[in-house]
Amino acid sequence: MRNLGCGVTYKELFIKLNKVTAVELGLPIVRGTPDVSARPDTPLLADRFGRVAKDLRVSLTDRCNLRCTYCMPAEGLDWLQKDELLTDAELIRLIRIAVVDLGVTDIRFTGGEPLLRRGLERVIAATAELEPRPRMSMTSNGIGLARRAQSLKDAGLNRINISLDTLDPEKFATLTRRDRITDVLDGLDAAREAGLEPVKVNSVLMRGVNEDEAVPLLRFCVENGYQLRFIEQMPLDAQHGWTRANMVTADEILTMLSSAYTLTPSEVPRGGAPAERWLVDGGPAVVGVIASVTRPFCAACDRTRLTSDGQIRNCLFSKGETDLRALLRDGSPDAAIADAWRATMWAKAAGHGINDAGFSQPDRPMSAIGG
Numbered sequence: 001m002r003n004l005g006c007g008v009t010y011k012e013l014f015i016k017l018n019k020v021t022a023v024e025l026g027l028p029i030v031r032g033t034p035d036v037s038a039r040p041d042t043p044l045l046a047d048r049f050g051r052v053a054k055d056l057r058v059s060l061t062d063r064c065n066l067r068c069t070y071c072m073p074a075e076g077l078d079w080l081q082k083d084e085l086l087t088d089a090e091l092i093r094l095i096r097i098a099v100v101d102l103g104v105t106d107i108r109f110t111g112g113e114p115l116l117r118r119g120l121e122r123v124i125a126a127t128a129e130l131e132p133r134p135r136m137s138m139t140s141n142g143i144g145l146a147r148r149a150q151s152l153k154d155a156g157l158n159r160i161n162i163s164l165d166t167l168d169p170e171k172f173a174t175l176t177r178r179d180r181i182t183d184v185l186d187g188l189d190a191a192r193e194a195g196l197e198p199v200k201v202n203s204v205l206m207r208g209v210n211e212d213e214a215v216p217l218l219r220f221c222v223e224n225g226y227q228l229r230f231i232e233q234m235p236l237d238a239q240h241g242w243t244r245a246n247m248v249t250a251d252e253i254l255t256m257l258s259s260a261y262t263l264t265p266s267e268v269p270r271g272g273a274p275a276e277r278w279l280v281d282g283g284p285a286v287v288g289v290i291a292s293v294t295r296p297f298c299a300a301c302d303r304t305r306l307t308s309d310g311q312i313r314n315c316l317f318s319k320g321e322t323d324l325r326a327l328l329r330d331g332s333p334d335a336a337i338a339d340a341w342r343a344t345m346w347a348k349a350a351g352h353g354i355n356d357a358g359f360s361q362p363d364r365p366m367s368a369i370g371g
Contacts, residue, residue: 036343049299054302058107062080068176086308097334098341115141120152125156149194152196161201163202163203165205167217192225200228201217201227215256232249305370307321
């Protein structure tokens with residue numbers, strides 16, 4: 001049983017929490033501010049339901065060079081101003097606190113589009129120097145990656161996820177409002193050549209738009225050695241136009257894939273990973289489905305999120321945030337910042353509540369929160 005570095009194991013921590021560890025979305029959401037004094041004596045990012053956040057999603061910018069129809073309007077959004085964004089030094093300091101003081105083991109750099117962040121390689125290199133060294137990945141749309149994949153690998157990035165919802169150039173241009181599919185395909189090739197493996201492809205299927213591409217996308221990934229992840233469309237668009245009727249469900253995706261391939265459940269433990277995985281025709285190729293809406297995995301969630309303007313979110317769908325940027329800029333010590341982060345995660349709800357009658361999506365869109 002793994003030791004947490006504070007004299008207790010995860011099992012012992014769960015006992016100390018004295019809470020149900022198999023969190024179900026049917027549990028009532030606890031309102032109000034939880035009593036932080038009830039936290040167990042651990043430096044880690046524990047919550048009231050036995051979960052420990054070890055995976056940090058770091059948004060590097062809210063800007064993007066695509067205008068995907070399911071994410072934002074054609075004219076874009078009101079981007080954050082430069083002085084609102086964390087500086088490289090501030091960003092690196094928070095990542096260090098997360099890894100050294102709070103027990104984070106995995107960092108995923110996101111956006112917006114993280115390749116638009118100046119100093120990206122510098123931030124990755126500084127993160128790679130931390131002890132213990134965290135595993136590092138990045139989610140990107142792939143535009144501009146072809147010329148930077150090797151420098152990202154040299155800086156210390158371990159692997160990459162690239163978004164690609166269609167293989168049809170015209171459909172790509174319609175979906176993203178940009179004629180850039182060649183750049184994305186070149187970025188995939190460059191990532192593989194640089195050794196940013198496994199190279200994963202993220203795809204969102206939408207009814208009446210691209211749901212007919214489930215099998216072609218999987219065939220493309222199998223033939224090129226990429227790992228495909230289908231993601232159920234979530235209510236995180238800036239326009240607040242998401243409807244359940246337009247979402248292609250996990251069950252539908254698996255049915256379509258099974259028409260061309262034999263899928264068998266992967267025996268690799270899922271842990272806190274968001275994707276359920278299946279072997280394709282017995283392997284070694286695998287395909288995953290992230291079914292946040294129809295098959296919620298909140299019970300095993302191990303993520304904490306940092307926005308590009310220094311706000312901590314304990315859930316992708318949280319309605320509240322904790323301002324660490326203010327603490328950074330008023331001279332607060334690392335210990336105070338770590339305590340504020342711990343308190344935020346202690347207040348995490350049992351589940352995201354998408355399927356609850358009173359659910360309302362976050363005010364911030366996905367591009368501002370970070371994936």
